[in-house]
Amino acid sequence: MQLKYYSLTLLTLLVVFFTACQDEEYSLPTLEPGLHNDVIKRTLGPNVVGLNLEFAYAMALPQAEGKIISAQVEASIAGGPATYMEYRSFRTNSSGVDVPAIIGSPSVTSGTKTEVVFSKDTCAATLRYFYIIPEEARGKTVSFTFSAKASNGQTVTYSMGPYNIAKMDMKLDLVVSDNNNSYISIADMTAYNATTAAANAAKIDLVYLYRSYTTAAFNHALVAPSANPDYKPGITLPAGVSNSAKIWKVWALRDQHLARLQYGIYIDDVDFQQIDFTGAPDYAINLRAEAGTWVETADGTYRAYIYINKIDNAKKEMTISIKRFLMK
Amino acid sequence: MKKYFITFIVIALASFVWVSCSDFPVDEDGLLITTRGQCYVSNFELLGADFQTVRTKAAVIDTTAQTINAEVFFGTDLKNLYPQFSLVTDAKLDPKIVGKVDFSDLTNPKKWTVISGNRLVKKEYTVYITVQPKP
Numbered sequence: 045m046q047l048k049y050y051s052l053t054l055l056t057l058l059v060v061f062f063t064a065c066q067d068e069e070y071s072l073p074t075l076e077p078g079l080h081n082d083v084i085k086r087t088l089g090p091n092v093v094g095l096n097l098e099f100a101y102a103m104a105l106p107q108a109e110g111k112i113i114s115a116q117v118e119a120s121i122a123g124g125p126a127t128y129m130e131y132r133s134f135r136t137n138s139s140g141v142d143v144p145a146i147i148g149s150p151s152v153t154s155g156t157k158t159e160v161v162f163s164k165d166t167c168a169a170t171l172r173y174f175y176i177i178p179e180e181a182r183g184k185t186v187s188f189t190f191s192a193k194a195s196n197g198q199t200v201t202y203s204m205g206p207y208n209i210a211k212m213d214m215k216l217d218l219v220v221s222d223n224n225n226s227y228i229s230i231a232d233m234t235a236y237n238a239t240t241a242a243a244n245a246a247k248i249d250l251v252y253l254y255r256s257y258t259t260a261a262f263n264h265a266l267v268a269p270s271a272n273p274d275y276k277p278g279i280t281l282p283a284g285v286s287n288s289a290k291i292w293k294v295w296a297l298r299d300q301h302l303a304r305l306q307y308g309i310y311i312d313d314v315d316f317q318q319i320d321f322t323g324a325p326d327y328a329i330n331l332r333a334e335a336g337t338w339v340e341t342a343d344g345t346y347r348a349y350i351y352i353n354k355i356d357n358a359k360k361e362m363t364i365s366i367k368r369f370l371m372k
Numbered sequence: 373m374k375k376y377f378i379t380f381i382v383i384a385l386a387s388f389v390w391v392s393c394s395d396f397p398v399d400e401d402g403l404l405i406t407t408r409g410q411c412y413v414s415n416f417e418l419l420g421a422d423f424q425t426v427r428t429k430a431a432v433i434d435t436t437a438q439t440i441n442a443e444v445f446f447g448t449d450l451k452n453l454y455p456q457f458s459l460v461t462d463a464k465l466d467p468k469i470v471g472k473v474d475f476s477d478l479t480n481p482k483k484w485t486v487i488s489g490n491r492l493v494k495k496e497y498t499v500y501i502t503v504q505p506k507p
Contacts, residue, residue, distance in 0.1 A: 257507035292422075
């Protein structure tokens with residue numbers, strides 16, 4: 045009986061050691077013949093009209109088999125006028141710096157196609173492709189077909205996508221001032237002064253003001269025209285400006301597109317669709333730089349996120365960036 | 373050898389059964405009921421919709437009068453506040469705070485009951501909010 049238990053234990057240990065000590069020999073990979081390609085998408089976050097979608101397209105074939113003669117990308121929707129493909133292949137040196145090597149002539153874009161023709165004897169290259177998201181793509185999906193041709197007649201293709209293009213709009217670095225452009229329209233994504241605000245009264249959603257008190261922290265504020273007069277001291281609204289926007293104060297939501305800081309946070313369409321404005325007030329006072337506000341216009345047509353890039357107490361002004369979503 | 377082996381298994385099983393059947397009472401919330409009889413609020417915080425404090429200074433907690441007095445900034449949206457209570461060890465709060473609380477009715481201050489770890493002592497705290505005067 046004792047022998048039986050010893051044997052069982054020994055066998056278990058052997059199985060464990062056998063599994064743990066299995067050694068796999070390294071062998072050099074063999075070079076596969078023919079032309080190959082691969083693509084990675086480099087941009088992160090939602091795809092907003094006006095921004096770019098960046099890809100890195102790699103292609104190679106064994107030196108003995110020939111050279112690359114062209115690389116092409118076809119988008120399902122033609123990109124904006126600035127869409128291009130790099131004609132330089134980059135490698136990263138030991139210091140982490142991207143070093144370019146020219147491989148051909150600058151890309152030519154015709155409709156949905158962007159092509160680079162190689163002029164250097166190149167058997168391997170990685171080219172960046174920058175697709176500027178056009179207005180026509182808003183709310184749609186866009187796909188890409190990357191292809192390369194070699195001198196031996198071989199061609200390869202690689203499909204990427206589909207990628208959703210966001211419906212939202214964006215406006216960066218709008219300066220609002222207590223003395224001048226203090227009337228903000230979400231519909232127009234712009235700031236008006238008292239005179240021009242009167243002409244656009246129905247579209248004014250927020251009033252910016254700066255007040256410095258020693259007994260209360262008021263400072264920089266965004267209030268709806270309908271807000272209690274306590275929250276807009278000294279403000280005489282232009283004729284017809286009376287909308288009642290809903291405002292949620294937010295702290296530390298530093299959207300990458302708006303803030304352009306190191307935080308990898310992105311506001312997407314779905315955030316606007318899901319936010320609940322029930323019970324939201326119509327004012328936000330004591331706002332600070334890197335804070336923000338979610339806003340819903342009085343008629344519910346638009347929802348927006350206003351990020352505060354910079355405040356200036358001396359000038360009584362604030363630099364804001366807006367992401368806006370059409371709800372209806 | 374077989375005898376030792378069986379004995380070992382029996383002892384191991386017995387110890388598992390003993391541990392699993394020990395009596396640790398829990399209440400209806402699944403929280404441990406202990407022997408502690410202390411029952412008080414040790415700290416109070418009030419956060420706005422942006423999860424930043426709205427207090428102008430530390431809240432005054434009177435554990436004898438069972439009151440909490442907190443002054444909030446001018447312009448605080450009293451309808452959308454998140455109160456946070458720190459309680460003595462093992463105590464719990466009733467009603468539970470599950471989201472935003474509306475403090476806008478200043479004439480009817482909100483009340484919460486602190487229940488001790490042994491669930492035998494209950495003390496009702498009243499939270500008085502005052503708003504920083506208009507500048």
